[in-house]
Amino acid sequence: METNKHTAEAALLNSPRTQEAFDTAKNSVKVYGALSAVALLAVIVVSSSGHMVNTFMWVRAVLLPVVAVLIYRMTVSASRGSRRTFERVSALAVIMPIAIIGVDLIPGVCPPWYAVMQAVCMLPIVRVAFITRGSALRAAFCKSR
Numbered sequence: 001m002e003t004n005k006h007t008a009e010a011a012l013l014n015s016p017r018t019q020e021a022f023d024t025a026k027n028s029v030k031v032y033g034a035l036s037a038v039a040l041l042a043v044i045v046v047s048s049s050g051h052m053v054n055t056f057m058w059v060r061a062v063l064l065p066v067v068a069v070l071i072y073r074m075t076v077s078a079s080r081g082s083r084r085t086f087e088r089v090s091a092l093a094v095i096m097p098i099a100i101i102g103v104d105l106i107p108g109v110c111p112p113w114y115a116v117m118q119a120v121c122m123l124p125i126v127r128v129a130f131i132t133r134g135s136a137l138r139a140a141f142c143k144s145r
Contacts, residue, residue: 022079033068093129097122
């Protein structure tokens with residue numbers, strides 16, 4: 001019985017619909033990484049032009065491209081069948097936009113242009129949140145407990 005269960009899970013995981021959803025999620029994470037790199041470059045340019053850039057902006061601008069690499073690796077692992085990393089990606093895709101945008105909305109933390117840039121960076125992650133909660137991936141990683 002256990003073998004049949006694993007065979008059915010593997011079939012769902014390897015279905016074209018599931019792999020297409022993972023490909024879209026991986027591409028969305030790549031776009032997020034590219035946008036985060038652009039945000040880092042913007043902070044560098046603004047700083048080098050003599051405008052004030054605070055420590056918060058530097059730390060966030062450096063960390064988010066690194067986070068993009070980690071999320072991409074987790075998404076690849078999930079596409080290969082890791083339920084644990086799928087659940088992590090799914091949770092991060094919901095938590096990150098709320099946390100990033102929420103902190104940026106605190107008055108005085110960062111200038112409006114930076115808050116807008118960070119919100120734009122989060123759009124691909126919002127897409128990942130919807131993809132991971134879509135029917136294709138829910139079926140591939142249905143709750144077995």
